[in-house]
Amino acid sequence: MSITNATTIDEALAALAVNPKARVIQGGTDLMVEVNFNRTTIDSVVSLRRVAELRRWHVDDDAHTLRIGAGVPYAEMERPPLCDHAPALAEAARTVGSPQIRAAGSLGGNLGTCSPAGDGLPVLSALDAVVHLRSQSASRDVSVHDFMVGVKRNVRRADELIVAVTVPLVTGFQGYAKVGTRNAMVISAASACLVHDAVAGTVRLALGAVAPTVVRARGAEAWLASQTSLVGTPMVSEALAREFGARAAAECSPIDDHRSTAEYRRHAISVLAQRLLLRAATGSATALRGIRQ
Amino acid sequence: MSNEFYRLRVNGVDHEVRDAWAGESLLYVLRERLGLPGTKGACEQGECGSCTVIMDGEAVCSCLVMAATAVEADIVTVEGLAVDGEPTDVQQSFVDAGGVQCGFCTPGLIVAVHHLLDRNPSPSDLEIKEAISGNICRCTGYGRIFEAVRQARDARAANKG
Numbered sequence: 001m002s003i004t005n006a007t008t009i010d011e012a013l014a015a016l017a018v019n020p021k022a023r024v025i026q027g028g029t030d031l032m033v034e035v036n037f038n039r040t041t042i043d044s045v046v047s048l049r050r051v052a053e054l055r056r057w058h059v060d061d062d063a064h065t066l067r068i069g070a071g072v073p074y075a076e077m078e079r080p081p082l083c084d085h086a087p088a089l090a091e092a093a094r095t096v097g098s099p100q101i102r103a104a105g106s107l108g109g110n111l112g113t114c115s116p117a118g119d120g121l122p123v124l125s126a127l128d129a130v131v132h133l134r135s136q137s138a139s140r141d142v143s144v145h146d147f148m149v150g151v152k153r154n155v156r157r158a159d160e161l162i163v164a165v166t167v168p169l170v171t172g173f174q175g176y177a178k179v180g181t182r183n184a185m186v187i188s189a190a191s192a193c194l195v196h197d198a199v200a201g202t203v204r205l206a207l208g209a210v211a212p213t214v215v216r217a218r219g220a221e222a223w224l225a226s227q228t229s230l231v232g233t234p235m236v237s238e239a240l241a242r243e244f245g246a247r248a249a250a251e252c253s254p255i256d257d258h259r260s261t262a263e264y265r266r267h268a269i270s271v272l273a274q275r276l277l278l279r280a281a282t283g284s285a286t287a288l289r290g291i292r293q
Numbered sequence: 294m295s296n297e298f299y300r301l302r303v304n305g306v307d308h309e310v311r312d313a314w315a316g317e318s319l320l321y322v323l324r325e326r327l328g329l330p331g332t333k334g335a336c337e338q339g340e341c342g343s344c345t346v347i348m349d350g351e352a353v354c355s356c357l358v359m360a361a362t363a364v365e366a367d368i369v370t371v372e373g374l375a376v377d378g379e380p381t382d383v384q385q386s387f388v389d390a391g392g393v394q395c396g397f398c399t400p401g402l403i404v405a406v407h408h409l410l411d412r413n414p415s416p417s418d419l420e421i422k423e424a425i426s427g428n429i430c431r432c433t434g435y436g437r438i439f440e441a442v443r444q445a446r447d448a449r450a451a452n453k454g
Contacts, residue, residue: 001315003361025359029339032357035316036337042316047362075351098427099405101339103351184426185340
């Protein structure tokens with residue numbers, strides 16, 4: 001087994017071009033579990049840990065977008081200043097594993113592994129993120145909706161790296177909520193991200209851990225828009241929020257597994273969607289309260 | 294890169310790791326190749342925190358670091374915290390508060406608490422809970438661990454004041 005400790009994206013791409021079978025490692029929080037438990041045979045590894053370009057993020061004020069390098073750790077997303085630009089991402093980041101995991105894990109890793117329970121993915125879906133891929137010969141941008149194609153399957157080609165994602169800066173409430181067996185250090189049994197664009201008058205809802213990939217509840221989104229104006233602060237009654245939740249739950253296709261049951265997951269989605277919509281309507285503070293670090 | 298050997302900088306000392314399988318975790322290399330058994334291994338999947346070390350200023354699970362990718366990193370283990378063999382303030386507060394029972398989780402907790410207090414000298418109870426949420430203890434019920442962290446926090450504040 002050989003290791004390339006790349007220091008630039010170009011170096012990593014050159015190594016992948018020579019050996020497309022190489023496994024890519026960023027924080028290691030997924031791949032090393034496979035290695036430690038002998039669940040995988042690895043011929044070679046390209047490590048991105050020292051690629052500084054992947055750890056950068058910046059706001060484009062003209063385009064109203066935020067571009068986040070694939071290697072930016074979750075720990076950075078949950079803290080100022082980055083948390084202010086994408087509050088739902090900050091909330092999701094804060095629910096990932098433990099502080100130790102968040103110091104290592106990244107959106108590039110979440111996308112690369114493409115588990116339907118990845119906590120960053122519902123946020124990227126609700127924000128209609130664009131995934132930036134690069135190989136030695138070409139670059140391409142793929143909508144996150146087209147990027148995820150199945151359980152732990154995505155459209156990244158073996159000679160490509162996920163280098164960054166771009167999300168729009170949205171005016172309005174955005175939030176992430178998840179259910180698991182405990183409050184800390186837990187993989188989602190069900191999760192949801194809601195983004196309210198108060199200018200465009202839209203609500204977007206993405207659901208995690210309840211289908212082979214993260215999915216959007218487009219039926220519930222369209223139904224909500226038909227019921228109430230979503231420009232500015234939306235007027236949402238409890239009954240409307242409950243119906244929104246029920247419609248979202250009807251759009252997922254959960255399974256029974258070691259983490260939960262399909263029935264419970266569907267119920268959890270109805271509650272999470274309802275709760276997030278009511279938060280959007282009341283302008284509730286985010287779950288980041290009380291944390292300074 | 295040739296895999297015949299690589300260098301790791303641990304507790305300020307450069308070590309050469311020779312003839313190792315390249316997929317070995319930092320946890321394994323620290324314990325089995327470098328003779329630093331203070332870092333404990335239990336779950337090997339980042340769930341328990343007993344293998345916590347500081348790498349480039351961040352507390353991480355050493356079981357999830359591929360050791361051969363940690364070249365050029367500055368690694369601090371629990372062995373690297375004490376000065377001249379004396380327990381650190383955090384270690385002493387764990388003893389004083391009775392925050393140690395079987396002791397298996399203790400090295401990881403000590404590293405995590407040093408990392409917390411070095412970044413945030415006056416953490417609230419919520420911040421303490423969140424900072425050690427990745428360190429599992431099956432003996433104490435955490436009450437005396439929280440007390441130990443508060444004691445260390447308050448003692449640092451008193452020494453400063």
